[in-house]
Amino acid sequence: MFGKRMKLFKLLGFEVRIDASWIVIAVLITWSLASGLFPYMYPHLPPGTYWFMGVVGALGLFASIVAHEFCHSLVARKFGMQMKGITLFIFGGVAEMGDEPPTARAEFMMAIVGPLSSIAIGVIFYGIYRLGLASGWSTPVNGVTYYLAYINGILAAFNLLPAFPLDGGRVLRSILWGAKDNLRWATRVSSAIGAAFGVGLIVLGIFQFISGNVIGGLWMFLIGLFLRNAAQMSYQQILVRKALEGEKVRRFMNTNPVTVQDSITVEHLVEDYIYKHHYKMFPVMSGDKLVGCITTRQVKEIPREAWGRETIREAASACSPENTISPDTDAIQALARMNQGGVSRLLVVENGRLVGLVTLKDLLDFFSLKVELEEQG
Ligand SMILES: [Zn+2]
Structure with missing residues (x-):
């Protein structure tokens, strides 16, 4: 799943990288915004303005995802886990962990902080948008801040789906893990739910695509595919871990x-x-x-x-x-x-x-x- 990675910068000791796939996604996001969403929401602006809004919107989304992943990494570090850095790819990013979380509580805290940070960022952008409206800022500026408020809300909601390895799925796993004290079982249950969500999104995406919502359908299909693979991989990782644990x-x-x-x-x-x-x-x-x-x-x-x-x-x-x-x-x-x-x-x-x-x-x-x-x- 991971291709070539490029190092972008280092902040608070964490290296931020992008996967080559993210460049494709960044172009796709900019294009979706400049030729789809912004002309639909704010008609009669010059085409160049839509592209400018698209680029700024995509950069804002990028910064929002980095901030979200940073919050995961900071909490993980607080619980003594080694973090390798943050890599952005397909939908969102991954804060790369060297280890599994040490306890159910650590996993819960680590996971929940992501959606909470997206909600906070969304609220901040919404505040800026309201300020812009009240102070009579131009439509493109207000359009972009509104989009960023909205997309951070979507990010929070999407990540809260109880579909492992999304944040919501990790929250679910940590609760199951804490309840039965069995990480393997908790991972099996939550990754099965995650894979089912993935398949559901793929089917929904195909349905949307056929019925005319080409861009939305394509996104759902891609995200569903990603989710299903990630869920299966996470469970296999646990199997390897269990088989090798205690072997010198x-x-x-x-x-x-x-x-x-x-x-x-x-x-x-x-x-x-x-x-x-x-x-x-x-x-x-x-x-x-x-x-x-x-x-x-x-x-x-x-x-x-x-x-x-x-x-x-x-x-x-x-x-x-x-x-x-x-x-x-x-x-x-x-x-x-x-x-x-x-x-x-x-x-x-x-x-x-x-x-x-x-x-x-x-x-x-x-x-x-x-x-x-x-x-x-
Ligand atoms: Zn997250």
Whole structure:
């Protein structure tokens, strides 16, 4: 679902990114506003004005969504959860969590603050709109502030639907979770409701499309599709989490990884190790001492003509919490570590010595075998 992401800016320690899909959506929103909603609500304005209103309206919507996601992130941080940043895509954004919420109460607070912030933003824009009317501001200005008041109300209402993983669905899950003290069951119930809402929206969208409401129908269809996928994915995530919980990295790491000496050249590494073993990462040793690791990503950054003279020692990255893990770490934490660092391999280190290597593929293979062998019982 996530494609290429672009970093926009950093605020209060959170990185704000946009998914490539959001650019398509931004164009679609601007176009819907400039050629649909604004000409309908405020006829007889010049076409250029509608486009200007469309762009400002889309930017205002963008800022509103960022503010909504920020409120989630701030509450999450208050409950001690690690947040990776905010990525805007399709309808709205996601505040990316490194972990699941620690408690039902934390999830409830985190979820409810989103719709509340949208309501607050909507009320503020409505106040500005009323002020504009009273002070005789021009129609395009009042039009945009009215739209932003209205769309924030819609955002709040949409996010309050009890359809997991929307905010309302998270509120529902936290209540179920708190009531039965069973996160897996709570997620199963709330994501089934979420998926049902998604299918309902898809059907409604097709119906609207056929009966002539092309733009509205298209939006419903897209949102329904997104919701259904997101609901199913969230439940699968919980399954993976449950299967890997309590499993130590030691159990499925590769205890005999191929290592390289730090004195060899990049050329040597590429020819005799990367092309031979097809691994993307090699632990780098100096004698029998682990000094770091080298990845294909780092090799790519070295100009081709330097491969013959540059040694691995200069190109490798030193051992750090980003690329190493202890064999007694929980598999779930290994997964979170890979996710945070954007890597698929970690060095397994015990008392400063390399004892193995763990890859995302190992984790997933272990998971699918475990499900296959144990689930039937
Ligand atoms: Zn939200």
